[in-house]
Structure formats: structure tokens, C-alpha cells
Amino acid sequence: xxxxxxxxxxxxxxxxxxxxxxxxxxxxxxxxxxxxxxxxxxxxxxxxxxxxxxxxxxxxxxxxxxxxxxxxxxxxxxxxxxxxxxxxxxxxxxxxxxxxxxxxxxxxxxxxxxxxxxxxxxxxxxxxxxxxxxxxxxxxxxxxxxxxxxxxxxxxxxxxxxxxxxxxxxxxxxxxxxxxxxxxxxxxxxxxxxxxxxxxxxxxxxxxxxxxxxxxxxxxxxxxxxxxxxxxxxxxxxxxxxxxxxxxxxxxx
Amino acid sequence: xxxxxxxxxxxxxxxxxxxxxxxxxxxxxxxxxxxxxxxxxxxxxxxxxxxxxxxxxxxxxxxxxxxxxxxxxxxxxxxxxxxxxxxxxxxxxxxxxxxxxxxxxxxxxxxxxxxxxxxxxxxxxxxxxxxxxxxxxxxxxxxxxxxxxxxxxxxxxxxxxxxxxxxxxxxxxxxxxxxxxxxxxxxxxxxxxxxxxxxxxxxxxxxxxxxxxxxxxxxxxxxxxxxxxxxxxxxxxxxxxxxxxxxxxxxxxxxxxxxxxxxxxxxxxxxxxxxxxxxxxxxxxxxxxxxxxxxxxxxxxxxxxxxxxxxxxxxxxxxxxxxxxxxxxxxxxxxxxxxxxxxxxxxxxxxxxxxxx
Numbered sequence: 277x278x279x280x281x282x283x284x285x286x287x288x289x290x291x292x293x294x295x296x297x298x299x300x301x302x303x304x305x306x307x308x309x310x311x312x313x314x315x316x317x318x319x320x321x322x323x324x325x326x327x328x329x330x331x332x333x334x335x336x337x338x339x340x341x342x343x344x345x346x347x348x349x350x351x352x353x354x355x356x357x358x359x360x361x362x363x364x365x366x367x368x369x370x371x372x373x374x375x376x377x378x379x380x381x382x383x384x385x386x387x388x389x390x391x392x393x394x395x396x397x398x399x400x401x402x403x404x405x406x407x408x409x410x411x412x413x414x415x416x417x418x419x420x421x422x423x424x425x426x427x428x429x430x431x432x433x434x435x436x437x438x439x440x441x442x443x444x445x446x447x448x449x450x451x452x453x454x455x456x457x458x459x460x461x462x463x464x465x466x467x468x469x470x471x472x473x474x475x476x477x478x479x480x481x482x483x484x485x486x487x488x489x490x491x492x493x494x495x496x497x498x499x500x501x502x503x504x505x506x507x508x509x510x511x512x513x514x515x516x517x518x519x520x521x522x523x524x525x526x527x528x529x
Numbered sequence: 530x531x532x533x534x535x536x537x538x539x540x541x542x543x544x545x546x547x548x549x550x551x552x553x554x555x556x557x558x559x560x561x562x563x564x565x566x567x568x569x570x571x572x573x574x575x576x577x578x579x580x581x582x583x584x585x586x587x588x589x590x591x592x593x594x595x596x597x598x599x600x601x602x603x604x605x606x607x608x609x610x611x612x613x614x615x616x617x618x619x620x621x622x623x624x625x626x627x628x629x630x631x632x633x634x635x636x637x638x639x640x641x642x643x644x645x646x647x648x649x650x651x652x653x654x655x656x657x658x659x660x661x662x663x664x665x666x667x668x669x670x671x672x673x674x675x676x677x678x679x680x681x682x683x684x685x686x687x688x689x690x691x692x693x694x695x696x697x698x699x700x701x702x703x704x705x706x707x708x709x710x711x712x713x714x715x716x717x718x719x720x721x722x723x724x725x726x727x728x729x730x731x732x733x734x735x736x737x738x739x740x741x742x743x744x745x746x747x748x749x750x751x752x753x754x755x756x757x758x759x760x761x762x763x764x765x766x767x768x769x770x771x772x773x774x775x776x777x778x779x780x781x782x783x784x785x786x787x788x789x790x791x792x793x794x795x796x797x798x799x800x801x802x803x804x805x806x807x808x809x810x811x812x813x814x815x816x817x818x819x820x821x822x823x824x825x826x827x828x829x830x831x832x833x834x835x836x837x838x839x840x841x842x843x844x845x846x847x848x849x850x851x852x853x854x855x856x857x858x859x860x861x862x863x864x865x866x867x868x869x870x871x872x873x874x875x876x877x878x879x880x881x882x883x884x885x886x
Contacts (some may be wrong), residue, residue, distance in 0.1 A: 324781050349783030360775040364828030368543045369770075376771050377783035382764045384547075394543040406543060429782070 277302050278323060278352070278433045278464055283331040285318040285488075292318035294488040295331070300481075302432065305456070305465040307479035309472060309499075311509045315488040316468035317357070317437055323466060324354035324435050335433065349377035353426040357437040363411025367421050370410055371396055374428030396428040400454060416447035423454060434458065436467040440474065452478050472524040476500050484508060496522040547831040556839040560617070563843035567613035570850050572857065573604045580605065612743040615751070615807060616849040616863075617842035619740075620814055622755045622804040624841020626797035627815020628822075628833050629762045632769035633793050634700050640815040641801040644707040644794070645683035648714030650805040653679020655718050655732050659725045672735065673750060673806035680802035683710050688794075699787075700776075737862030738809030740849055751803040758800030759838055765793055769830035811845070811864050813871030818844055821874075824881065 278300050285293040293315040300306040308316040321327040325340055325348045333340040335351045343351070353374075361370065374396070375389040385393075397403050400420045405413065413421060419439065426434060439455060440448040448471070456478055459465045469475040475482055476496030484492040484499050486508045492499045500522045505513045516523040548556075568580050575597070583605060585593040597605060626641035634643070642648075657675035687710045691703035722732050768789050771779045776786045818841040822833050845863070848870070852863040 321777075326777055326780060345780065345785055346783035349781060352781070354778075354781040356775075356777055360773070360778060362773050362828065364823070365770075365773075369829060372543065373771055373774065373782065379767075381768070381784075384767060390543045397543065 277336055278466065279332075279334040279337075280319075280323065281332040281334070283319065283322055283329055283333065285315070285322050285327050285329050292488050293322065293329070293485075296483075296485075296488075296490060298483060300433075300464050300466050302464050303459060303462050304481065305459050305467070305479040306481045306483065307475040308466070308468045308483050308485060309470075309475050310485035310491075313487075314485040314508075316485055318488075319485070320354075320435050320437050320466065320468055323433075324348075324352055326354065346377050349429065349431070351431050352433045352435060353429040353431040354435045355422055355426050355437065355439065357441055359422045361410045361418060361422065364409050366407055366409055367402055367413070367424075368393065368397070368406040370421060371402075371424045371428050374425040377429060377431075392430060393424075393428045396424040399427060399458075400424045415443055416450060419443060419447070419451050420454065423451070423458075427458065432462070433464045433466070436465070438468055438470060440469075440471065448474060472500055472505065473522070476522040476524070500524055547829070548835055549826075549832070552826045552832065552836060556836050556843075560839050560843040560846075563846040564613055564617065567616065567846040567850055568605065568609050570854060571604070571609060573601060575601055575605055607745075611745045611748055612740045612849065613846055614745075614748050615743040616740050616845045618748065618751060618755050619804040619808045619811065620818075620845025620848075621838045621842035622751075622759065622800045623811065623814040624818035624837040624844070625759055625762050625834060626801045626804075628819035628830070628837040629765070629769065629793050629797045630815070631819060632772060632830050632834075633790050633797075634704060635773060635775070636704070637820070638816070639704075640813070641797060642711070642810070642815070643704065644687045644798065645710035645714060646680045646798060646801050646805060647810050648711040648718070649683025650676040650680035650802065651736055651810060652683075652714045652718040652721075653677070654735050654806075654809075655721050658731050658735065659721055659728050669744070669746060670750075673747070677802050677806040679714075680805055681798070683714055684798045684802075686710060699790075734862065735809045736864075738811040738864040739852065739860065739862050740808060741853070741860050743807075747807040751807045754803035755800050758796040758803075761796035762793065762800075763835050763838065765789070765796075766831045766834040769793070769834065773830065809864070811867055813867045814841055814845055814848075817867070817871045817874050 280296055280298050283293055283296040284291055296319055298306065308319055310316050318327055322329040323333060325345065335343070335348065340348055371393045372385055372389065375385055375393060378389060379385060397406055400423055402420055402424055405417065405421070410418065410421060436455065439451055443451060452474060455465060467479070469479070480495065482493065482496060482499040483490055484504065491508060492504055497517060500515055502513055502515045505511050505515070505524060512527050512529045514525045514527050516525060565577055565580070569575060569577050579596045582593055582596045583602065585591055586595040595602065623641050627639070630639040630641055630643055631637055653675040654672050657672045661671050687703065687706045690706035690709070691699060694702035722729060768784065771782055771784050772786065772789065780786045819833050819837045822836045822840060826832055826836065848866045849863055852861045852866045855861050
């Protein structure tokens with residue numbers, strides 16, 4: 277479980293996030309949505325302890341500021357929008373790096389670490405890729421390797437910044453289904469997302485940010501209204517709702 | 530049962546390739562052969578068998594008699610051995626420091642002189658050669674000490690300059706500050722040198738680097754620094770792999786990136802400054818050696834860092850053999866040898882890495 281209370285992220289005089297309060301439960305998926313520059317990524321980085329913030333971030337009820345960096349890393353796994361994937365590292369080596377918070381600073385991996393990494397590879401169906409260098413993987417496979425690394429961290433909270441950028445529609449669904457399976461295993465998932473339809477399909481709670489402030493929050497049906505999308509994205513859309521969910525379709529003006 | 534076997538098999542495949550047994554053996558053999566060549570080659574012929582027996586005669590309880598006469602003995606142990614030892618120490622240090630800098634700054638073109646070590650040492654040595662009083666100039670300590678002090682001062686200024694930009698763009702700023710520092714110290718150094726053209730020869734021969742005056746004394750000066758800094762860098766080999774994921778990811782994996790980077794940079798710089806102060810400026814070792822290992826063996830810093838230390842030592846011993854035999858009895862500056870081998874090699878690395886992309 278991860279929670280923020282009156283979270284502010286500032287870059288000099290500019291506030292990127294203004295007083296965000298959210299609560300993401302274990303086994304739940306919260307999506308931060310909003311136009312470019314709304315503060316989604318800054319909020320996520322603050323949750324991961326990567327950006328300085330005012331206010332409180334609570335991980336399982338404990339204040340993140342009081343926890344050491346390593347301890348936060350054992351509780352929160354973060355996948356940036358464009359993860360660095362050194363092309364010559366093998367998938368196994370890369371996934372093993374996810375064990376870093378559990379390994380002494382100058383130590384090496386133990387058997388338990390290798391088992392955890394093997395389990396993460398198995399969970400994401402990457403066993404046959406273990407020996408392959410990252411540079412030889414396709415975009416979808418690479419995203420799975422990145423997820424496996426985050427999973428090997430064995431943190432109960434998983435933060436993903438735009439997990440589906442640069443993937444085709446099929447791969448987007450594949451990756452989101454995988455994340456959803458991890459959520460069902462009991463992880464707390466918080467993502468930022470550009471695609472509103474996908475956000476509505478997977479996350480049970482959406483938080484719409486604009487200029488750093490929360491302007492709408494709730495289920496897809498609550499948040500994804502044509503007036504909301506017009507007001508904050510400046511986009512002309514038709515919103516279709518049926519038993520399959522909420523669909524946000526762009527319509528030419 | 531089958532599931533357990535499958536599980537064990539899957540777990541077995543999840544290994545980080547460190548230094549493989551084969552790569553380790555090849556590197557150690559290369560170093561030993563280089564050391565043997567370094568000790569055996571020279572105007573006075575001394576066979577490898579005699580060298581081994583002469584060395585063994587110093588081991589107590591073996592009762593091996595010294596096979597060499599007084600002159601050969603002095604040539605071997607007072608001239609060649611310190612020279613070979615110093616070349617090995619400096620070569621290992623430059624290579625491991627280069628590998629570490631490339632990891633910390635995530636830039637394959639970084640070399641150990643990146644943060645102004647070379648410029649600072651060059652300026653310090655030039656000032657010592659030009660301005661030291663006759664008394665101080667007589668001491669074998671003056672030039673290395675001034676070079677060491679110059680190197681450290683230059684890096685401290687570079688770091689302060691880079692830091693003032695703020696932590697977010699630290700690596701880029703540091704590299705730029707290093708370039709600024711190198712340019713500035715080179716300008717001052719050239720100015721001082723041109724003012725004292727009578728010393729041009731001395732300054733120039735120091736700058737080009739070499740081991741022609743190596744003594745056990747030089748080895749003793751730099752060995753503690755090089756040993757300590759190599760140890761720190763080898764211990765950080767896994768941390769360097771984590772840092773290769775970038776600041777954000779390393780930090781989200783629980784690494785204090787700023788502190789790790791500082792420790793690695795300080796260790797690499799101290800060792801490099803110690804090496805430079807006894808050898809002068811030897812180009813390219815810090816780039817050629819780690820890249821060769823990457824091409825031949827592994828990209829993981831777990832392998833690159835320790836193997837660079839061993840292979841760098843062997844490489845510079847061999848380069849020194851070339852430097853002292855090609856124009857014998859005259860000597861070629863070793864910096865010329867490493868650059869002569871290094872420049873074409875570097876072009877090759879660039880080509881292959883572009884082809885791989």
C-alpha cells in the first residue's frame with residue numbers, strides 16, 4: 277500500500293505537483309492521467325523517492341522519508357518511461373540487478389537472489405531468453421525483461437511510468453495483461469498512462485491531473501467524460517460506454 | 530521430481546557472468562608472459578631459466594644457488610625488475626581507472642585523464658622542473674610529488690566546478706568541467722614551458738612518459754596508492770553494473786548514486802595521480818585495454834574491471850619492451866608506443882561498435 281498526503285513537487289519556483297493526496301491499496305491499480313506537463317511523472321518519481329517533495333509519502337503506513345534508500349527500494353520498484361537497457365547485458369544479468377536492494381553494497385548475489393531472479397523470468401515467460409543480450413530483444417520482449425527486473429526486486433509496490441510507450445497495440449495489451457496478473461498476485465500498481473481507453477480498461481481508479489492539481493478522480497466512468505477530456509486535453513472526443521468498458525475515441529473537429 | 534529438476538535448471542542458468550575461468554587464466558598467463566619478456570629482453574642476454582632460478586634463490590629453504598654474476602644480477606634486479614614492476618603497476622592502474630570512469634560516466638570514450646588529472650600533473654611537473662631550486666631538483670621526490678599535487682588539485686577544482694551545476698546534470702557538467710580544466714592547465718603549462726626553453730627537453734620527456742629511470746623507490750612511492758585504489762574499484766564492480774542503468778534506476782534500486790560515484794572517482798583519481806606522478810602521461814591505455822576486454826569477453830563490469838587490471842599491467846610491460854628495443858640503444862617515449870598502437874585500435878573499436886548498433 278502506498279499513500280501520499282498533500283504532496284508537492286517543486287522545480288525551483290514552479291510546482292509540478294500541487295497537493296496530491298492518493299491512496300493505492302494492495303491488489304489495486306491506480307492510473308495517473310493528464311495532458312503533457314500535468315505532473316504525472318513528477319508525482320510518480322516522488323512516490324519512488326527519486327524527486328524531492330514536500331508533504332508525506334507513506335509506504336505500508338511508514339513515512340518514506342524515515343526509511344533508508346535501500347529500504348524504500350525493497351518496498352517500491354520503479355520502471356521509468358525509457359529504461360536504460362545496456363545492450364550487451366544478458367537478460368539474466370539484467371534481471372539479477374533487480375536484486376540490488378537485497379544484496380550488501382559490495383556483495384554479490386547469493387542463491388536466494390538467483391532463485392528470485394529465475395522466478396521473475398519464469399513469471400514473465402522469459403526463461404528461454406535468459407542468455408540473450410538485451411540488444412537482441414524486440415520492444416515487447418524488452419519491456420517484459422524490464423518488468424522481470426522490477427519483479428525480481430520483490431517489492432510490494434510497482435510504479436510504472438508509461439509502461440506501453442513505443443509498443444504496438446498487441447504488445448500494449450500483452451504488457452498490461454502481465455501487469456494486471458502481477459496486480460492480482462497482490463502487488464500495488466501505480467502507473468502513469470497516456471492512452472485513456474487503456475487506462476480505463478485496466479486501472480480501477482483514475483486520477484486526472486492538470487497543472488499539478490487533481491481535477492477529477494474515480495472510476496473510468498466518472499473521470500473519462502467528453503467534457504473532462506475537452507477541458508484538460510483540449511481534445512475533441514466521443515466517449516462510448518458499453519459492457520466492454522469506457523472508450524475514448526478521438527473525433528476530428 | 531521433474532518439476533524440481535526443471536527448477537534447478539532454470540536457477541542454474543540465471544548467473545551473472547563474472548570473470549570466467551578461461552578469461553581469468555588467459556589474462557593471468559598474458560601478464561606472466563609479459564613479465565617474463567620484460568625481464569628477459571635487453572642488451573644483456575639473461576635467459577628465462579636463469580631469471581627463474583635467480584628469483585627462487587631468494588626464497589628461503591629452497592637452497593637454489595644464485596646463477597647470475599654480480600653484473601647480470603644488478604642488470605636484472607636493479608634495472609629491469611623495477612622498470613617492469615613499475616610498468617605493470619601503472620598499466621594496471623590506468624586500465625582499471627579507465628574502465629571505472631567509463632562506467633561511472635556511462636561514456637565509452639572516458640579515460641582516466643578525464644577530470645584533469647593529466648593536465649594538473651603536467652603543470653605540476655613542469656613547474657617543478659622549471660622552478661625547483663637546485664637543491665630540491667636533486668631530490669627524486671620533487672617532480673613526482675609536484676605532479677601528484679597538481680593532479681589532485683586539478684581534479685578537486687573540476688569536481689567543485691561540476692558540482693556547482695547541481696546534482697541533476699552532474700555527469701555532463703563534470704565532463705565539461707574536466708575538459709575546461711584540461712585546456713586551462715595545458716595553456717598555463719605551455720606558457721611556463723615556452724618561457725623556459727632551456728628546460729624544454731626535460732619537460733617534454735616527462736610529458737611523453739616513460740620508465741627509463743625507474744627505481745624500486747618509484748615503485749614504493751606509487752604501489753600503496755595503486756593497491757588501495759585498485760582494491761576499492763574491484764570491490765565496486767557490481768555497483769558499476771548497477772550504475773550502468775542510469776542514475777534514476779540505480780537510485781530506485783537502493784544505491785546512493787552520488788556517494789557511489791564519488792567513492793569510485795576518488796579511488797580512480799588517486800591511483801591515476803600516483804601512477805602519472807611516477808610515469809608521466811601515457812595515453813590510451815585506459816581506453817584500449819577495457820575496450821579490448823569488452824570486445825573479446827564481456828561487457829559486464831564484473832569482468833571488465835578485474836580483467837582490465839591484469840591485462841593493463843601486461844600490456845604496458847610489453848609496450849615498454851617495444852619502447853626500449855625498437856630504437857635501441859635510444860628509447861622511444863612509451864606514450865608514443867601506446868598511442869601508435871592505440872589510435873588505429875580505437876578506430877577499429879569505433880567501427881565495430883557502430884556496426885553492432
